[in-house]
Amino acid sequence: MTEHTGRHASSQDQNETLIMPAIPGQEQPAEAHRAAGRHSSGAGAAEAGQKPAWPVPGSGSTWGDRDGGSDWPDTSDRPARDDRPARDDRPSAPGPAASEPRSASPAPATHRNGSRGARPLRLVWVYPDLLSTYGDRGNLLVLMRRAQLRGHEVEPVEVKSDEPVPEDGDIYLLGGGEDLPQILAANRLRADGGLNRAARQGAVVFAVCAGYQLVGHQFGGVDGEPMEGLGIIDVSSGRGEQRGVGEVVADVDPALGVPRLTGFENHQGVTRIGPGARPLARVSLGVGNGDGTEGAYAGKVLGTYLHGPALARNPGLADLLLSWVVGPLGQLDPSAEEWARQLREERLAATAG
Numbered sequence: 313m314t315e316h317t318g319r320h321a322s323s324q325d326q327n328e329t330l331i332m333p334a335i336p337g338q339e340q341p342a343e344a345h346r347a348a349g350r351h352s353s354g355a356g357a358a359e360a361g362q363k364p365a366w367p368v369p370g371s372g373s374t375w376g377d378r379d380g381g382s383d384w385p386d387t388s389d390r391p392a393r394d395d396r397p398a399r400d401d402r403p404s405a406p407g408p409a410a411s412e413p414r415s416a417s418p419a420p421a422t423h424r425n426g427s428r429g430a431r432p433l434r435l436v437w438v439y440p441d442l443l444s445t446y447g448d449r450g451n452l453l454v455l456m457r458r459a460q461l462r463g464h465e466v467e468p469v470e471v472k473s474d475e476p477v478p479e480d481g482d483i484y485l486l487g488g489g490e491d492l493p494q495i496l497a498a499n500r501l502r503a504d505g506g507l508n509r510a511a512r513q514g515a516v517v518f519a520v521c522a523g524y525q526l527v528g529h530q531f532g533g534v535d536g537e538p539m540e541g542l543g544i545i546d547v548s549s550g551r552g553e554q555r556g557v558g559e560v561v562a563d564v565d566p567a568l569g570v571p572r573l574t575g576f577e578n579h580q581g582v583t584r585i586g587p588g589a590r591p592l593a594r595v596s597l598g599v600g601n602g603d604g605t606e607g608a609y610a611g612k613v614l615g616t617y618l619h620g621p622a623l624a625r626n627p628g629l630a631d632l633l634l635s636w637v638v639g640p641l642g643q644l645d646p647s648a649e650e651w652a653r654q655l656r657e658e659r660l661a662a663t664a665g
Contacts, residue, residue, distance in 0.1 A: 432467035433459055433637060436481035438507060439473045442497045443523050446576065448487030450621030451518065454630050455483060461648055462641060473497060477506030482637045483516040486523025488579075488619060491534045494522040501526070501542055511544045516636050517613040520622060524607065524615030525549040525581055532581065545613045546588030555580040556599030559663045560618055562606040564593045570628045573606065574659045575618025583608070583617075592616055597663055612636045625659060627652045 437452050456466045471477050473496065477484075484507060489497065501507050511517050517527060525531035528547035533539045536551035557578045564570040573593050582602035585591055592607030592614065593600070600606030600617055607616035614633070616622055623630040627649070635641050 432465040433634075434478075434481045434483075435466060435468045436478060436484045436510075437468065437470045438477060438484055438486050438501075438523075439497050440470055440487070442473050442493040443487040443489040445488040445490075445521070446578065446619035447621045447624075448485075448520050448619060451485050451487070451520070451623040451630075454621070454623040454627065455485075455634065458627065458630055458644070459634055459638075461644055464638060473500055477501065477504050477510070479506050479510045479513065481510055481515055483518060483633055484510060486517070486519040486527065488521030488523065490522075494526055494531070495533060495539055497522075498526040498531070498539060498541055502540065508542055508544060511613060514612060516633050517544060518623075518633055519613075519615040520619065521577075521579055521581075521617050524617060525583065527613065527615060528583070529586075545608060545610050545615060546586035547583050547608050547615065548586065549581045549583040552580050552582040552602055556602075556617070558598065559659070560595065560598030560600060560606065561660065561663050562593035562595045562598070562600060564629075565590060565609075568592075568609070568632060570626070570632050572660070573616075573618060573622075573629065574625050574656060574663070575616070575620040575622050577617045577619065579617055581617070620659075624652070625655060 435452055435455055437449070440449065452468060456468055459466050469478065469481065486497075507517070519527045522531075524547075526541045527544040528541045528549055529543050530538045530541050531549040532551035538550070541549075555578070558576070560573070560575045560577050562573045564573060567590075577598055577600070579599075584603070585601065585605065585608045589608045589610040591601070591605035592609050593605065595604055595606050598606070601608075607614065607618070609615070618626075620626075623633075631641050
């Protein structure tokens with residue numbers, strides 16, 4: 313393995329890539345205690361969409377109306393997996409809260425064990441040299457921005473594919489990629505083991521497209537042959553007959569309290585959700601998993617096919633991930649949400665009718 317020494321991105325590098333300007337007077341930490349990874353340096357809003365008529369899934373779908381009154385699958389009888397908390401232990405989605413001003417000094421981050429300390433919130437961008445298509449780096453920027461606006465100090469870490477994955481991150485981000493980089497990423501992540509250990513210890517994992525597939529049990533290789541995934545979430549993916557390309561609109565599992573999703577997909581994957589996970593959303597436009605659902609989640613692991621980037625177009629989803637680390641979040645000042653609001657309105661209007 314090639315030896316690397318991590319570097320902090322300069323403030324100029326960060327400001328050139330931020331969706332919104334950097335917060336005056338708030339500098340990135342310059343800690344030297346991280347063994348590997350590069351430090352680097354987003355925007356949001358949420359409005360509920362009207363619930364569409366659900367598509368009827370085919371035989372064998374993960375969907376069902378067991379009691380005649382619910383569109384979402386009943387998982388109360390599912391056993392808890394031994395590597396993540398039972399569904400009842402899942403952190404609750406952020407609820408409505410009064411608007412609160414940004415703290416003058418950074419708020420302490422909540423550690424995964426629930427204690428609070430002075431260290432920054434650690435966002436780990438996994439293998440950007442292999443998994444980062446369709447602007448998926450924007451997911452990192454949005455999480456940074458929305459955490460900073462609430463007074464949290466943030467430490468972003470870029471981990472290249474020849475570097476070990478640190479186990480002390482709070483949120484791990486994986487993006488999309490082509491077939492060969494996806495296979496290489498899966499092989500290296502399995503051999504490294506850091507991401508699996510972090511997930512078992514309670515870290516949040518947010519995976520997009522190829523990243524979503526490889527955190528499951530298996531995915532389709534270059535010729536559709538089954539490839540071994542990481543097994544972090546109970547899903548399995550393969551190669552479908554048709555490619556899903558274009559806009560996606562999907563309504564999120566009500567248990568998560570997140571508004572309608574909007575995004576862009578470009579994949580030929582078909583994903584089946586096992587009993588240890590739940591569908592993230594139901595599709596009203598687009599392909600998603602291929603059975604009327606989109607994405608999946610279990611514990612603090614969440615995967616989706618949505619690019620856009622997903623968190624720029626769905627800031628409510630970004631806030632859900634942050635709340636799984638720091639607890640309930642207050643609402644942001646409306647002026648900080650304006651660009652995200654305009655983007656969502658534009659994309660949802662473009663897909664209406």
